Amino acid sequence: MVQRIKQxxxxxxxxxxxxxxxxxxxxxxxxxxxxxxxxSALSLSVSSHLHSNM
Structure with missing residues (x-):
């Protein structure tokens, strides 16, 4: 899932x-x-999602 988000x-x-x-x-x-x-909005959203899944 994380890899797909990054792609x-x-x-x-x-x-x-x-x-x-x-x-x-x-x-x-x-x-x-x-x-x-x-x-910027997407960057913040992706960053928040990735950090919440750590």
């Missing part, structure tokens, strides 16, 4: 990085900020 998180991270590269902070500031917030 999905890694996939999401790669996709978000591609989106950040496409939606620049200066040209698409709202989308850029939204991506950063969603990415």
């Amino acid at each position: 999905y998180a890694s996939l999401a991270e790669r996709n978000w990085q591609k989106a950040l590269d496409f939606y620049g902070a200066k040209t698409h500031s709202h989308m850029y900020l939204t991506i950063l917030m969603e990415r």
